[in-house]
Amino acid sequence: MNRQTVTANKSLLWSTLLLAALLVLSGCSSTRMAYRYADWGVVWWVEDYVTLTDAQKTQLYEDLDELRGWHCATELPKYQVWLNTLETDVRQQNITPEALSQHQDELLGFFPPLLSRATPIATRLLTSLTDAQVRELTENMAERQRELEQEYLGEDPAATAVARAERTSERLERWLGDLNDNQRAIVTRWSAQRDRQTEIWLQGRRNWQLTFLEALERRQEPGFEQEVARLLNESTSIRGEEYEAMMARSRVALNTLIHGVVAAGDSAQLAHLKNRTAELNRDFEALTCSPGPEIAES
Known part of the structure; x- marks a missing residue:
């Protein structure tokens, strides 16, 4: 996976990118490559907002190598079990809202251990920042927020809904193949019902950033690691x-959308979904925890 592909996902919290990489693998033809290069995506995300010194980069690389080793050896087997169950449900056409909700619950359960391991890494990096680096970080985050607000909030709501529907259709087609007219209508209705979702997301993003920057002012004081842990583990409530x-509404709506689109599909789409799920599972089976990137096409 090249730098441009990984950087496209830079809005994800860097501390959860290892797990998030597993959720957006449809953007890369090789699960193994996506996983092996996830830590470099973390580095680029950080460097998009603040210029790190050589010493900071070295420490971050070492910390991420250790995190990846633990994650690969300890957490990936759990993902394999989850994927086996998911593949079975797809094969048996058990794609009900209830089944999807259960899979979603299990997937979200993978976050706490990763966040716990990521907290000291984030704390070490943030504590090492100079005042000048914090100012750079603050300015870059504010600039990115302004860019997002100008890009999304200036749009006509109807145009926003259309764009959201198009993005959603593209993601679904990676798993199902071409959508039919009925499925596209389902996606269009779903998108129109999202109402102020983009506005709320941007305001929540701003709320989290302000809390984060306030915490950074106390980065040399006792208890800072607990503040970092709160920022990572209680991100939703902080927003x-x-x-x-x-987010609660969106979770239910997403399950309903997926169920409705799959139910409106045909045997060819179901076969496509089975093949994609099986492919993902095979990639996981082939993953190893040996150090160093693999050479492969993505």
Whole structure:
């Protein structure tokens, strides 16, 4: 996976990128390559916001190598069990909202151990930042926020819904193949019902950033690691009540969308979904925890 592909996902919290890479693997033809290069995506995300010294980079590389080793040896087997169950449900056409919700619960359960391991890494990096680096970070985060607000909030709501529907259709087609007219209509209705979702997401993003930057001012004081842990583990609540409510609604709506689109499909799409799930599972089976990147096409 090249730098441009990984950087496209830079909005993800760097501390969860290892897991998030497993959720967006459809953007890369090789699960193994995506996993092996996930840590470099972390480095690029950080460097997009702040210029690190050589010593900071060295420490971050070492920390991420250790994190990846633990994650590969300890967590990947759990993902394999989850994928086996998912593949079985797809093969048996058990893609009900209830089954999807259960898979979603299990997937979200993978986050806490990773966040716990990531907390000291994030704390070490953030504690090492100079005042000048914090100012650079603050300015770059504010600039990125302004760019996102100008890009998304200036759009007509109808145009926003259309763009959201197009993005959603593209992601679904990676797993199902071409959508039929009925499926596209389902996606269009779903997108139109998202209402103020983008606005709430951007406000929640701003809320989290402000809390994060306030915590950075106390990075040399006792208890800073606990503040970092809160920022990572309680991200949703920090983003605000409206954001929490939106996320709860979105989770249910997403399950309903997937169930409706699959139910409106045909045997060819189901076969496509089975093949993609089986392919993902085979890639996981082939993953190893040996150090060093693999040479492969992506």
